[in-house]
Amino acid sequence: MAFIVKTNQLTKVYEGNEVVSSVNIHVKKGEIYGFLGPNGAGKTTVMKMLTNLAKPTNGDIEIFGEKLTNHSYEVLKRMGTIIEYPIFYEKLTAHENLELHCEYMGYYNKNEIGHVLDLVKLINVEGKKVRDFSLGMKQRLGIARAILTKPELLILDEPINGLDPVGIRELRQLFKMLSKEYGITIIVSSHILAEIEQIADTIGVINNGKLIAEVSMEQISHNQADFIELIVSDGKKAAFLLDSQLKIANFKCIDEHCIRIYDTSISQKVISKTLIEHDIEIEEITRKTSSLEDYFMKLINGGKVHA
Known part of the structure; x- marks a missing residue:
């Protein structure tokens, strides 16, 4: 089986509005697939369709090599999910x-309950009702239920x-362990890009x-670019000097004070010396590497990214 999850032209229309349009995703066995997008981009709608909580208007879904239908009960038994806010019986304890x-779920190894509560670090809650849990504790319980x-x-x-x-950090380590040691395939959405960057094998945007985009x-x-980030008092004048004095063409003015120089063949020392000699006050000059956030923002803003 090439992919654990595959969608073909997956489309969802709500009240005449196409909220998901011809989406084709491909998730490999055992990988962590980071699903990224701004609020309202369609992430949750896709996840609801993958879990049969919403029906596609067009297109189809394959999970474990089988087409997902209204009767895919055995397929759904092989999945664990958290979609939006996890709901519990508030008057019962976590264990209950x-x-x-x-x-x-027809799962009878109840000894596993204590183990998963330990895995998500939900401890010392034996007599505590879920209604008294914090949001973070409920999230931990939701993950415990999903992996139980x-x-x-x-x-x-x-x-x-x-x-x-x-x-x-604890859940980041847990997801890595579930993927690497147990071979569990994970599709995870998050607005915290730095976290996805640390755990994902593949991202879909x-x-x-x-x-x-769908890229490893x-x-x-491999394609992350090094650049020098310059924070100065006068960005316009600094940009003029980079061009006229240092003959640097490959740079970008981020705002009136911040400049990113992608031609790293010229040293920070030479850049600093030239700017200081022309009365440009330098607040910061550092060498950086493009992050997943840079990649994501460029995609969302319509820029072309080659990876």
Whole structure:
């Protein structure tokens, strides 16, 4: 099987508005697939269609090599999901909620409940009702429920919402472990691009309902450009000097104070010396590497990216 998940011209129309347009995604077995896009881009709608919570208007979905239909019960049993905000029985404890999940999933190894609660670091909550959980605790419980039945595929919509930096780091490590050690395939959406950059093997970028890129992080890393970022008092004058005095053509004025120089053959020392000699105050000059955020923003803003 080439792909665990594959869509063909996946389209969804709500009230005459095409919110997902001919999307073709390809998710390999065992990889972490980062699904990126601005709010309202169509990420959640695609994830709802992958989990049978919404029906496509056109196109089709293949999961585990089978076309997804209204009767794909066995396929859905092999999946764990968090779509939007996880819902629980608020008057029950975390353990009781997971026991119920085992019942309706037909999964009878209830000894696994304690293990998954430990994995998501949801500890010392034995007698606590879910209604008294913080948002971050509910997110952890949602992930515990999603992985409880040992799924082959995890579909996680913004799973780190409400978590503090420590919690985000812990779940990052958990997702990597589930992928690398257990071979679980993970599709995860997030607005925190730096987190996706650290865990994803492949990213899909969706905007205005259309998939505008699907590329491996290895390809992005290979093509990441080094540049010198310059923060100065007078960007216009500095740009003039870069052009006229140093003959640098490959640079971009980000705003009135920030310039990015992509011709790195000229040293920071030479650049600094020239600007200072012409009374340009330098607040910062640093060598940087383009990030996933740079790649993402260029795509969303209509720029062409070659990866």
